[in-house]
Amino acid sequence: MHKKWKIFVFALICPMLVICSTAEKQTEAEERSELIQPAKWWEKLPRPIYATLEKVETSQEWFEVYKLTEDTYAIYEPYQFEEAISYLVIGKERAIVIDTGTGIGDLKKTVSELTQLPVSVVNTHTHWDHIGDNHQFEEIACFNNPDCIKKLRTDIDNESLQRHITGDSIWKSLPKDFDSTTWTLPSVSPTSLLEDGDLIDLGERILEVIYTPGHSPGSICLLDKKYRILFTGDTFFPGPLYAYPADVNIDQYIASIEKLNSRVDEYDYLCSGHNDPWVKSEVIPRVADAFQEIMAGKGNFKEDEGIRRYYFEGFDILIRADMTKK
Ligand SMILES: [Zn+2]
Structure with a gap:
């Protein structure tokens, strides 16, 4: 393959590999995490x-x-x-x-x-x-x-x-x-x-x-x-x-x-x-309060692979850690 083509194909494939592996990792994490299943x-x-x-x-x-x-x-x-x-x-x-x-x-x-x-x-x-x-x-x-x-x-x-x-x-x-x-x-x-x-x-x-x-x-x-x-x-x-x-x-x-x-x-x-x-x-009012609490940096949670599970009475909230930082 011509060198220029090789560079072009590599440049094309490389981000695809990164995207694929990130997606795969996310799926694996979802399947693995005890917090979710x-x-x-x-x-x-x-x-x-x-x-x-x-x-x-x-x-x-x-x-x-x-x-x-x-x-x-x-x-x-x-x-x-x-x-x-x-x-x-x-x-x-x-x-x-x-x-x-x-x-x-x-x-x-x-x-x-x-x-x-x-x-x-x-x-x-x-x-x-x-x-x-x-x-x-x-x-x-x-x-x-x-x-x-x-x-x-x-x-x-x-x-x-x-x-x-x-x-x-x-x-x-x-x-x-x-x-x-x-x-x-x-x-x-x-x-x-x-x-x-x-x-x-x-x-x-x-x-x-x-x-x-x-x-x-x-x-x-x-x-x-x-x-x-x-x-x-x-x-x-x-x-x-x-x-x-x-x-x-x-x-x-x-x-x-x-x-x-x-x-x-x-x-x-x-x-x-x-x-x-x-x-x-x-x-429902308690869910509203729960989200406010999380966004204010409060609440009890466990974290795995960047996903947090916050615990409340009668429901929990699964949220990405980065979403809680305003
Ligand atoms: Zn749904």
């Missing part, structure tokens, strides 16, 4: 809240279904590390499913056992474990944000999904009809784009879209005025809140928690995207 995380299951909820039998073993109100169901995936929860919210004329889980189970089949009404999807955000079964539905709404639309329109391939169904990520058998070698999350196109303050009318049941970016671009919460429930997606769940990944905007995240806090008198319970589907709203 503790070994044998399933030993703390079942979480106490489930003994207090009404369980509904459906045909899919992968899901546990709980009836929260007469026409609200939590569809929980306890066997995969994310412990994702989707919600079926039924009105008089139609229903929505808020998020569609990991895509390992057959969500549409489960939903069809719970309602005969037409069902469309509303995604609280577009992380993989909230959009898994989107492709089973014809109508899909997400927030009107270019990043959300792009993510929904992008397939997630089999290779990048493997780490979610291997090793410690799973503690029970995958469904019999699930093929791990061909599993992908097919792209979809949103059929409706939501704005802050939009009202979703299901027939005698109205949900308000509250724009809460920060955990990811375009994250939303949904306020159910009838039952005084707030569906929070990943903006809040009773576990370690993810404020560390690359697509987090910490200033927006804190502002969004403040926004929810300013409306805390409008809801009594939170239906969160992971772990527990029924959390008292009194936690």
Whole structure:
């Protein structure tokens, strides 16, 4: 190869190698860190809240279904590390499913056992474990944000999904009809784009879209005025809140928690995207205080590979050390 070309190719490859190794290192760190995924995380299951909820039998073993109100169901995936929860919210004329889980189970089949009404999807955000079964539905709404639309329109391939169904990520058998070698999350196109303050009318049941970016671009919460429930997606769940990944905007995240806090008198319970589907709203002011504490350089934490886990009552916050320095 001509010397000039060699220098050119080397100059091209060198930064690529640095980028690749940084990305790999980050993934390895995520997989390794006990702060993010503790070994044998399933030993703390079942979480106490489930003994207090009404369980509904459906045909899919992968899901546990709980009836929260007469026409609200939590569809929980306890066997995969994310412990994702989707919600079926039924009105008089139609229903929505808020998020569609990991895509390992057959969500549409489960939903069809719970309602005969037409069902469309509303995604609280577009992380993989909230959009898994989107492709089973014809109508899909997400927030009107270019990043959300792009993510929904992008397939997630089999290779990048493997780490979610291997090793410690799973503690029970995958469904019999699930093929791990061909599993992908097919792209979809949103059929409706939501704005802050939009009202979703299901027939005698109205949900308000509250724009809460920060955990990811375009994250939303949904306020159910009838039952005084707030569906929070990943903006809040009773576990370690993810404020560390690359697509987090910490200033927006804190502002969004403040926004929810300013409306805390409008809801009594939170239906969160992971772990527990029924959390008292009194936690939201404490989350707001927790972020203030962290940003003021206070709070108890453990640190690993530049990621800190701060401990609070009923939730934790995972945040990069560099984000805490203003
Ligand atoms: Zn998320």
